[in-house]
Amino acid sequence: MQTTFVLAVGASFILAGFVKGVVGLGLPTVAMGLLSLVMPPVQAAALLIVPSMVTNVWQLAAGPGVMSLLRRLWPLLAWTMAGTLLGGALLPRDSGAWAVMALGVALMAYALAGLCSLRLVVAPRHERWLAPLIGALTGLVTAATGVFVIPAVPYLQGLGLKRDELVQALGMAFTASTVALAASLALHGDFHLGDAQASAYALLPALGGMLAGQWLRGRIAPELFKKCFFAGLLALGLHSALKPWLG
Numbered sequence: 001m002q003t004t005f006v007l008a009v010g011a012s013f014i015l016a017g018f019v020k021g022v023v024g025l026g027l028p029t030v031a032m033g034l035l036s037l038v039m040p041p042v043q044a045a046a047l048l049i050v051p052s053m054v055t056n057v058w059q060l061a062a063g064p065g066v067m068s069l070l071r072r073l074w075p076l077l078a079w080t081m082a083g084t085l086l087g088g089a090l091l092p093r094d095s096g097a098w099a100v101m102a103l104g105v106a107l108m109a110y111a112l113a114g115l116c117s118l119r120l121v122v123a124p125r126h127e128r129w130l131a132p133l134i135g136a137l138t139g140l141v142t143a144a145t146g147v148f149v150i151p152a153v154p155y156l157q158g159l160g161l162k163r164d165e166l167v168q169a170l171g172m173a174f175t176a177s178t179v180a181l182a183a184s185l186a187l188h189g190d191f192h193l194g195d196a197q198a199s200a201y202a203l204l205p206a207l208g209g210m211l212a213g214q215w216l217r218g219r220i221a222p223e224l225f226k227k228c229f230f231a232g233l234l235a236l237g238l239h240s241a242l243k244p245w246l247g
Contacts, residue, residue: 008038010205013051017206020055021213022225024167025153027054027206028174032146033107033236041099045146045181046191050199051206052178059171069169074129077173080152081180083139088184091144100240103145107237110149114230120158130155137175143184148177 012034016176020027035044060066070077122130138152154170185191 005038006167009047009202013202013205014209017051017055017209017211018213018216019023019209019229021210021215022217022220023213023229024059025149025170025174026229027055028178029110029147029149029233031206033233033240036100036103036240041103041146042185042190045238046185046195047199047202048146049178049182049185049191050196051203053182054203055206055210056171056174056178059219060168060175061171065165065168066172069165069172072127073131073169073172075128076135076152076155077176079132079135079149080142080173080176083136084142084148084177084180085139085184085187086136087140087143088098088188091140099144103147104237104239104241105235106141106145106147106150107240109237110147110153111230111234111237113150113154114226118154121152121213122155122158122160127159138173139180142177142181146181148174148181153178175195 010230012031014068015034016027016030019030031048031051032041032044035047039047052088134151138148138150141150141233142148153170156166159166159169182191185195
């Protein structure tokens with residue numbers, strides 16, 4: 001059973017890293033969805049801290065313009081971190097059915113938005129008030145599910161950033177979410193030294209999958225891969241949402 005569990009965790013991070021290598025995001029989302037099949041969401045969130053941190057710092061550092069993006073996005077980042085810490089303090093800290101269901105709903109919402117090609121258009125004049133709202137909501141979702149794509153990713157996609165800027169902005173937002181999630185878990189006793197060591201071990205398969213995905217990125221049709229990715233994520237989210245009734 002222990003060997004099977006370790007193999008399942010390793011395979012989850014290889015696949016999650018592979019998806020991130022191809023499309024530039026999705027490691028925490030895929031990892032949380034797959035790991036929730038074999039462990040509680042809180043435990044899964046603790047495992048993804050190091051792989052998420054390293055791959056996202058790598059992503060945000062890969063291009064120019066970090067400071068200009070930071071000046072534009074700091075309200076989103078600050079409120080995301082605040083919302084995560086606040087959500088961690090206010091939301092229940094058990095690993096009961098509600099957490100699995102919330103994760104499933106978040107995965108389905110993200111998958112449906114991707115399959116329907118929903119795109120927000122955020123006018124610059126609305127960023128001042130919309131960024132804190134989106135950040136706070138993203139933080140609450142992160143605290144509840146360990147997934148930090150909703151609604152931050154659609155918001156960032158709606159800013160009209162160039163492709164490289166968008167990839168860098170996503171890395172920046174995911175890094176802020178990972179730091180806040182790690183702090184929230186640690187404050188509530190859900191992230192210890194042993195968890196950090198286990199998370200560090202998970203980095204190797206995640207990086208292996210990411211490098212394989214980057215190699216494959218230019219050899220497959222991106223739109224076809226994204227459709228397959230979102231369809232799989234929808235099925236995974238549906239399974240998580242129904243898991244309390246499936247037994």
